[in-house]
Amino acid sequence: MGTRTRNTVLVAAATGALVVSGLPVAAQDKVQIDFWQRQFEDYQQEWFGAQVDAFNASQDAVEVIYTVVPGDAWDAKLVAAQAANVAPDVATTNYGAIKPGVVDGKFANLVDLMSAEAIADIEPWVKEFVTTADGGVYGYPMLVEPSTVLFYRTSLLEAAGLAVPTSWDDLLAAARALNNDEVYGMNIAQTAGDLGWSSWGLQQNAAGHWPIADDWSAGRATEQGFKDLAQFYSTLYQEQLMPQEPTYAYADCSFFGEGQVAMSACGSWALGQLSGNPDWAAVWDDTAIAAFPSIDGDQTRPTSTLGGWTLTVDSKSDQPQAAADFVSWLLAGDPAIMTSFFDAAGYSKYPVRTSVNEALAADPVASANTALSVVTSDILPYAKPEPAYPWDISFAMGTAIEKSMRGGNIDEALAEANATIETVIAQQSLAGTAP
Amino acid sequence: MTSPGISVDRVTRAPGVMAPVPSPITTSGRRRRSRGPDVPAHLRDHRTAYLMIAPMVVLLGIFVIWPLLYSFYLSTFEISFYQDSTFVGLQFYQYVLQSPRFWNSLWVGFKAALMIVPATLILSFLIASLIKTLGARLAGAMKTTVYIPTAISAVVASVVFVLMYQARGGLINGLLKPLGIGPFAFLSDVDLALPAIAVPAVWLALGIATLIMLAGLMDIPQSYYEAAELDGAGFFQRTWYVTLPLLRNVILFVFVTGCIAAIQLLDLPLVMTRGSGGPVDSTMTPNLYILSQFRDPRPFATSFSITAALLLFVILGTFTALIFRTVRSDKAVDG
Incomplete structure (x- = not known):
């Protein structure tokens, strides 16, 4: 065994011993x-x-x-x-x-x-x-x-002479007033996956209940409150008051941070995202939050899930x-x-x-x-609190809202969602199992 | 030619003539060589072949056949990793087959194939034909250029194309604006989203398809073209009567692998639609659908995903077999 080989073996043995004895x-x-x-x-x-x-x-x-x-x-x-x-x-x-x-x-x-x-x-x-x-x-x-909070640019609202919106009509009016070639008036979720959960609070706001019976025995997605909700989202998208592409997920408030929108629905966690990004310091200094507007302006109705x-x-x-x-x-x-x-x-x-x-x-x-x-x-x-029913039900509602936003018939979209919910109830034996 | 291992006297013996009594001693007095225990002749003669394919058979058995069988077994249960799984027979097959989203995903997959494969075939054939006519140095540069997209990550390509497609600030809408067209929200439009995803899919597939086509073209003897020219055949006639028939197997290979890859498209729609398969499931390919089902950690979703994956395997296998049967590739003849 040559000197070099012998030294290598010794070093390896010593290293192995250290590893075995130390770690x-x-x-x-x-x-x-x-x-x-x-x-x-x-x-x-x-x-x-x-x-x-x-x-x-x-x-x-x-x-x-x-x-x-x-x-x-x-x-x-x-x-x-x-x-x-x-x-x-x-x-x-x-x-x-x-x-x-x-x-x-x-x-x-x-x-x-x-x-x-x-x-x-x-x-x-x-x-x-x-x-x-x-x-x-x-x-x-x-x-x-909270999953849904209204973020807004104080300077833009002040410049337009707008008060912080408290109803959906107020919000749509403000979004129209703030919309221009450079900045969209509003931002909110627009894909089924995001809408499935981010709209929970607004589903409760509009309908007062989930799109499934309390005992999980039947679907309720075709009721008027859900139609109003789908119409609200559809108006925002169809009138191009919000970004037309889902470049960022709902959980990511970058549209607002980058100054592309004047108002945005985001989760409260966006406060940390906005304040922590030095590139967005100017936007952050101009940012305020409020409870998300309610369908009828009653701010004691839920607009968010926890x-x-x-x-x-x-x-x-x-x-x-x-x-x-x-x-x-x-x-x-x-x-x-x-x-x-x-x-x-x-x-x-x-x-x-x-x-x-x-x-x-x-x-x-x-x-x-x-x-x-x-x-x-x-x-x-x-x-x-967030609903405990299977995600398929939330996704069915998210799909119905997305179809409405893309110009689909709201009644048909919600009827499809209701049929899907009924199928989920039957296949997963949900009736009577609500916690 | 006689079959191996069958003696001539047995083959030529007339019907009704009794077989001679076997004798250990031949007429020449030499004792027949004993062959030990009788091994079936076909096994003995194919032993080398069996030995050579054995490793692949073993690997296929371990990594394909057994998992497939076990997956089928699992698909008959509502699987729980914490409680006893419930045997439900073929119930999940019924659920998957009743799911409109499953069938929609298959239709999306086939539409993607219809957009991607013909475009890839035509473009790769044209580019390969062009390269064949070039000098060695220029051809080498062209081959490298065409192949570069294949070496690019699909994820990177997806991100680049997403930026190019943006309605505000995107390159494509920027080019269309002076023409008074658009802007288009390509990835948010139900009618445009899938074609928008097909474009980078073609771009990524073009390199390898072109090289395969080129190899096929180079394999066609030049004398065929010279003979056709002597007979007065023009470019289109030479292409139609010489090139395309002799490229049949190459085209078939590119077509089948392209179809399967297009139907199984996952990374492009996953990244370009942020996993949503949207808008409204318009880019929800079968694999993306299966993945989206698996995201729900409930036992129902796990079993549903496994079953959907197995059914996709069957459907793709059937589709491939139908293509091979339709074009009768086994009858194709090489030049």
């Missing part, structure tokens, strides 16, 4: 749990990453393996992991998926794994989103975010207690952890724990935030 030391004594976070805004990944590091360093019992999964790969990756029995111990789960997931047996009951104080700290109006009839709590809430995220523990987790301990530390522990999150979010998302609300109220920066004030006083009290 697993921390992990050998700790229980490892997998935590998958759906990818959100950049600051969220930073925040989650820092908190996981802090948790891992804070104790010697649990090691969290943190993975960020892109949103468009989430469902496929998660289903594949579930099929292979390697689903993550802890995962981000939206409110709408909790109750269907409980029916499928996907989530562990946190009442058995977390302290009574942690459960009691959840705001009562949010607790119903994650609680089943038997009192089980299957996800620990992290935040809520989307948001929880952390769930997988029912097949080998280490459910360790997983729940991490959730407890992150979401239900020191209120300062979650207030740091809402601070990082620019108060574009809203707390769901009593103790965190109290901490934010005592924070002079948070309490001086006008957007936070508008959302908490004008929107959250009237918002509705």
Whole structure:
């Protein structure tokens, strides 16, 4: 064996020994749990990453393996992991998926794994989103975010002598007044996939109920309120008061940030997106928000649903207690952890724990935030939880609205949606299963 | 020619004549060579062939046949990864076949093929014919130029074309504006969206199709053309009576693979419509439809996706077999 070869072998052996002796030391004594976070805004990944590091360093019992999964790969990756029995111990789960997931047996009951104080700290109006009839709590809430908020450019409305619209007629009139060759008057969702969920609040606003009977036994999509809603969207699109192409998804408020529209429907999360982009500083300085206009101007009717995220523990987790301990530390522990999150979010998302609300109220920066004030006083009290019925029903409504926007007959489009909803009810045996 | 392994005396024996008693000793006194246990002759003679195709058969079995059978098995259940799956027989086949969106997606796939494949065939044939007439250096440059789009990611191409198609600020509408035409929201118009997606599909497919066509053209002996010219055939007659018949198998290959690729189009509509398949499902190709079903994590959606994928496999397989049967490619003769 030559000198060079011998040295190479020695270096390799030494490196191997270091790897073997060094890497697993921390992990050998700790229980490892997998935590998958759906990818959100950049600051969220930073925040989650820092908190996981802090948790891992804070104790010697649990090691969290943190993975960020892109949103468009989430469902496929998660289903594949579930099929292979390697689903993550802890995962981000939206409110709408909790109750269907409980029916499928996907989530562990946190009442058995977390302290009574942690459960009691959840705001009562949010607790119903994650609680089943038997009192089980299957996800620990992290935040809520209204899905529909009106963003507008104050200077453009002032220049046109317009007040902030409160009814759909006002909104259409304002959009017509603000529309020109450079700037569209308004922006709102325009594809079936986006309309399926972003119109939930406005469906409730126009019709007062979902397009399915309360016991999920029949479709109600052909009622007048839904026709009015489809007409509203159709007018915005057909009169070219809004962008004619879905360059950006509804969840992305870039049309507004780039100054292409004077008003826009966006989720509250867009506050963080707009304020965080230095290229949009001029627009941000000129931005204000309000509750989305109501069909008849009554601003106490719901115009938004409360989307948001929880952390769930997988029912097949080998280490459910360790997983729940991490959730407890992150979401239900020191209120300062979650207030740091809402601070990082620019108060574009809203707390769901009593103790965190109290901490934010005592924070002079948070309490001086006008957007936070508008959302908490004008929107959250009237918002509705997301529906728990299958996505096919929401998509059928989104398709009907999109057909109306593209010039289709509204009655026919809603009749098709209703027929689809009836088919879904029959095929998925939904009648009588509403939670 | 006799069949292998059959002795002449057995073949030529007259009917009604008793077979001679087998004797271990031949007339020449030499003992017949023993062949050990009888191996069927066709197996013995094809052993090499079987050995050579064995790896492919094994791989196909592991990665195609078994997954296919297992998928069919799974499609008979409403699959749950947390509870006992429910056996439902062929119920999901009924659901898929009753779904208007499934049939619409197939129709969209076939419309895409109708737009993409003929355009690709004609353009690639014309470009290949042009290249054949060029000198070596210029032909090399042309081949490289034509092939470049094939090397470009479909995702990148999609993003570029989305920017070009924009109603405000898009290149195409910018070119049309001086002519007083438009603007068009290409990807938001139910009638224009699929043709708008077909254009980059043709652009991406053109490179490889052209090279295959060119290879086929170069394979046609020059003497055929010289003979046709002596007989007074013009350019169109030479093309019709010499080139196209002798390119039959090449055209068939490009046609079949092009049709299947067009019907299975996924990345272009996925990126260009942000996964919506819109407007109003007008670009919802079969694969995009299956993907959109799989996005719903409910057990129903999982089983539905698997079943739709299996039915798509059957439909595409049938379509391909019909094409081969119709054009009788097995009877085609190479030049």
